[in-house]
Amino acid sequence: LAKTTQPISMDSYEGQEVNITCSHNNIATNDYITWYQQFPSQGPRFIIQGYKTKVTNEVASLFIPADRKSSTLSLPRVSLSDTAVYYCLVGDGQNDMRFGAGTRLTVKP
């Protein structure tokens, strides 16, 4: 299964768009890409999932280029409450999946 690499941390300001990229160079054809958000003292929670191209929901967008060697989670107009750790997950849809080390996003006023 593909190893995932994410930046350790990122800073942003309220109202800005934030893009967090996850690298998964050896991703297989059928692997899924999923992003989770984790606040302090809570378990991670699902944000968005994609396979290829672009997926958008009410909280985020996920961009996956044609070669699928990376994926970018995009958070529009972040607020202080978006301060959290964001994890990407690559899974084969059968019985193997692996989380990245997580990106700590700090949103400043």
Add this chain to the structure above:
Amino acid sequence: DVKVTQSSRYLVKRTGEKVFLECVQDMDHENMFWYRQDPGLGLRLIYFSYDVKMKEKGDIPEGYSVSREKKERFSLILESASTNQTSMYLCASTPSGTGGEDEQFFGPGTRLTVL
């Protein structure tokens, strides 16, 4: 509202003790997972279970065992706790998939300290 609960938020044990971490889900999910979470390493899968009494090793099963006697309950067991097992332990469940294709529902975690 879906819910995964873990028996303790904080636990302090001594080296060599047998430790039980309990997880219960109320969503009738088929699959349950145990992870440990460490700074800089993210979440690493210890074991998962796809049915009652069925289990599979994850990436780091050494030093751990699991038990699933009922569908809603999944236990993580440290037979003889060691200091390098000090960590945050997270339980999760999914309705049908075990390969990342299903949304995972996580519990709040148990922070275990082994002295």
